[in-house]
Amino acid sequence: MNITELLITGYDGEKAVFAVNLSSNAATMVVGTEGTRGEVIVDSVSCQPTPAFSEVWKVLQHLPVAPVQM
Numbered sequence: 001m002n003i004t005e006l007l008i009t010g011y012d013g014e015k016a017v018f019a020v021n022l023s024s025n026a027a028t029m030v031v032g033t034e035g036t037r038g039e040v041i042v043d044s045v046s047c048q049p050t051p052a053f054s055e056v057w058k059v060l061q062h063l064p065v066a067p068v069q070m
Contacts, residue, residue, distance in 0.1 A: 015043060022053045022060070 009019045012031055021028040026049045033043040 016040075019053060022057050024054050024057045025049060025051055027053050 009029075010017045016032050018030045018032065019027045020030055026047060028045065028047045030045050031043045032040045035041045
């Protein structure tokens, strides 16, 4: 199971880089940029095989899942 989180993991110049859908050996990376009205829009998306998030993934696997309240 992939863990879905939104983590600011760094910056590419002034563009925030987010890691989404972490797994033990890969992450989907989203780079955002500022639009003409100040809104954040997606500049690029890529899935990269990397062990860089393996320790974060292990920690997140053990967090309790709260039931969804409607």
